[in-house]
Amino acid sequence: MAIVAIVMILLLFNYTIQLLIMNEIDKELATEVKNFNSFVKNKEFDLQVNAGELRKDLSFVVVDKNNNGIYMEAFSLEDSALIIEEISDAEKEVFDVVIVPNKRYHLMMSEIPRNSLFPNGSRLIVAKDISYISNTRYFSSYIMAITMLVLITFFVTMINFTMEKIFNALRELDDFGVALQGERVPDLSLRFNKRYGNNEIDTLINTLNHSIATMEDSFKKMEEFSSNVSHELKTPMTSMKSMIEIELSKDRTKEEYQETLIKVLEEMDWLIGITKDLLTLTKNPQGIQASFEPVNLSKVGGEICDIMEIIAIDEDIDLKWDFSAIEDELVMGDSSSIKQAIMNIINNSVKYNKKNGSVWVYGEKTKELVKIVVEDSGIGIKKENISRLTERFFREDSVRTVKKSGVGLGLSLVKHIIHLHRGELEIYSEEGVGSIFKISLPRYSEGG
Incomplete structure (x- = not known):
């Protein structure tokens, strides 16, 4: 999941950088189209003489309404012909990317104002060679691929390392479980004291130890409770048994039997009271x-x-x-x-x-x-x-x-x-x- 997130971030970053660069180029081309059109409105302006006022890093070509080239600056004939052919059916104003042999142009096409140096219906194409950007993009893609490979290798290594720690912990916990069971009865005094520096595993171990301690305490209380219950129940029963045995050891008068039965009844009432209390304590x-x-x-x-x-x-x-x-x-x-x-x-x-x-x-x-x-x-x-x-x-x-x-x-x-x-x-x-x-x-x- 982390690898996918990093890859997505890298792709988004790469796309954002390219988008910003292309937006800046669009602004440059739009500015230069505006400047060129302002020049050609003046019919006395001589493009051959004043070509130096145009940017040297851009290429210019003017085509008539039949897409015939009538002015060109900086373009090679071959490149200009390919570009004119590529955008001949384009709208009045358009931004586009055109690829010619060994070059990549980002261009803007716009109509030239009427009543200017050029015939009405003429269009201006201003282009910038962006081959270096493409090379940079390919290079960045290469770097990104290498980075992804390194990240994937790193994360796979980390996952293997973590899984090995987890499996080791599970094996040791399994051994601890066997020791905890004991040969005949569980030994609840044992605790798993090793830690692995991993929050999830260590939390699991703490929970396990806490559960064992709770079980140990519960069993001790149950044992103590059972011992007390058996003792308390045994006392009145032993007392009743003794009284009855004494009475049966020889002949007694009616009054003596009656007195003994009253005592036995008292013990029985006490025993019933204990039983009722115990049932209440254990009721769901x-x-x-x-x-x-x-x-x-x-x-x-x-x-x-x-x-x-x-x-x-x-x-x-x-x-x-x-x-x-x-x-x-x-x-x-x-x-x-x-x-x-x-x-x-x-x-x-x-x-x-x-x-x-x-x-x-x-x-x-x-x-x-x-x-x-x-x-x-x-x-x-x-x-x-x-x-x-x-x-x-x-x-x-x-x-x-x-x-x-x-x-x-x-x-x-x-x-x-x-x-x-x-x-x-x-x-x-x-x-x-x-x-x-x-x-x-x-x-x-x-x-x-």
């Missing part, structure tokens, strides 16, 4: 977003607080709420998912609160956002742990002793749901003082 985001519809956030918040008030009373926690600031405000989302997120936060604020503590839930709004804020007077969170609260299976040491403290999926689940709704979860906390959780969702207005 497109599936959830497909069910989005306008949701009245103040109404949802009120319904949740009505439910949580019963739990709060059992825990000696004072739960209060006020959603008047966001009354009838809508967000676009999945109602059940939003309820689950808000309930998880309020439940945490109740569960990890101080004795006779309080939880305050209210709404806020800005021009673009609708917010649910949950403030509690609970045990608070260590500063260094705030950023980790939304990690899956993360639990602070201070809450691990709380009965049925959960498996660390609650806030991870909340963040997952809020992000699906293009919202944001903010957490502010001070250890021993309490915490503030803010859910911000994009405001929706009917009709856009």
